[in-house]
Amino acid sequence: MLSTKQNILILMADQMTPFALAAYGHRLTKTPNLDRLAKEGVVFDSAYCASPLCAPSRFSFLSGKLPSKIGAYDNAAEFPSQTLTFAHYLRAEGYRTVLSGKMHFCGADQLHGFEERLTTDIYPADFGWTPDWEHFEKRPTWYHNMSSVIDAGPCVRTNQLDFDDEVTFTTRQKLFDIARERNAGRDARPFCMVASLTHPHDPYAIPQKYWDMYRDEDIEMPVHRDSLEASDPHSKRLRYVYEADRTPPTDQQIRNARRAYYGAISYVDDQFGAILEALKESGLDKDTIVIVTSDHGEMLGERGLWYKMTFFEGGCRVPLIVHAPQQFDAHRVGASVSHLDLLPTLVELGRGTPRDAWPDAPDGRSLVPHLRNERDTHDEAIGEYLGEGAIAPIVMLRRGRFKFIHTPADPDQLYDLQNDPLERNNLASNADHAKEAAAFREEIAKRWDLAALHDQVIASQRRRHFHFEATTRGVIESWDWQPHVDASQRYMRNHIDLDALEAMARFPAVAHS
Secondary structure (H helix, E strand, O other): OOOOOOEEEEEEEEOOOHHHOHHHOOOOOOOHHHHHHHHHOEEEEEEEOOOOOHHHHHHHHHHOOOHHHHOOOOOOOOOOOOOOOHHHHHHHOOOEEEEEEOOOOOOOOOOOOOOEEOOOOOOOOOOOOOOOHHHOOOOOOOOOOOHHHHOOEEEOOOHHHHHHHHHHHHHHHHHHHHHHHHHOOOOOOOEEEEEEEEEEOOOOEEEHHHHOOOOHHHOOOOOOOOOOOOOOHHHHHHHHHOOOOOOOOOHHHHHHHHHHHHHHHHHHHHHHHHHHHHHHHOOOHHHEEEEEEEOOOOOOOHHHOOOOOOOOHHHHEEOEEEEOOOOOOOEEEEEEEEHHHHHHHHHHHHHOOOOOOOOOOOOOOOOHHHHOOOOOOOOEEEEEEOOOOOOOOEEEEEEOOEEEEEOOOOOOEEEEOOOOOOOOOOOOOOHHHHHHHHHHHHHHHHHOOHHHHHHHHHHHHHHHHHHHHHHOOOOOOOOOOOOOOOHHHOOOOOOOOHHHHHHHHOOOOOOOO
């Protein structure tokens, strides 16, 4: 039986590949806080996002649904208000649900089950970033380019540093507020809090302190830098989208980008450490399950690719650490799992038992058996990519040692990740693996109507392009979240007795004999 009504703290990074973390075997990055959580927790060695792009991944992470099930096609897709998230489910179980930081909600609903949202988002909430599969050759100005790599290096400030410092501050402050409110008997509910940073997402710029934690001569270069001619068709399109071959980076620029990225990972670790410090100082740590993940990975120049948007391991694998040493012994999980599995997991952790009836059943399965280190656990991850760089739906199945990638536009890809972890040998047309490839193709045909999905994506793109053009004429009303702060209730105000106010704000409370 699980301990019931445990607090849940989710620490989320952006574009943080597990392949660059010491907890997953990287020899260089300095992440003492993540290392401690991994040493004391359950580490999932083969966790995947449901879509290797920010908004679709986050919407699937929250809802436990594949992107196509909820219209989460790309970074400008609306997250429908009626879609149930783990915040809705936990709130129904009596949890206080709080979000600080990035979640990339598009549309008028900017809460999606969260009772409180402490910051605005770093990205716009409108439809301006909608791709156009019908005119793929036209590159919108908002697409990635290689400036993040070419201009990589140390800095003093960036938008992302401003944002993440605010996320850390507001998260810490809310933890102290929760502790004080509990101490005063005002709100004893357990909480589910998400603190979501935007680092180490590009641009690869980080303060000198973190830049100096690494040396040029220690930065490893990409293992394989494929020529454009040797790339698969989707990789060629991605290289066109972010102009990797029009403005190729030099070796030094590649090294700078990777060095700054590692520095950004250490910055993230410091922010997580500051939040964990507040959790401990507030006395909430013993009753809190801490979960660490990222929305997707980062290619870092491997195969000539950068950023994400691909189902190669660097783009779609994510870190996943669950730290609850009072409940689960430290161990590592080798089975493949997915962000889709987190909603049923969180609901089971919050309830103490699995939910036997769902208003809208998730696509994933609970990870509690994995956390308990049971023998009979699932080993499967499913993904979809429907964003920029694609011209048709791309789907991925990972089961056991094999990964299969399919799109009607390109030849299939089948990789044996046990024997070929760098995915250099495509077995899809290999006669020795014809049985595996055929089984995956049959499963895909049963799971998806890809022609219909293609038409749905195109129709959605057309609507959203027209919507954005219309609503950016005349007076513009923004959907961007505006955090509400009631200054009349902060610090010292005359409607509360001074001694009472200071006693209420002090934590821990002074014990009078």
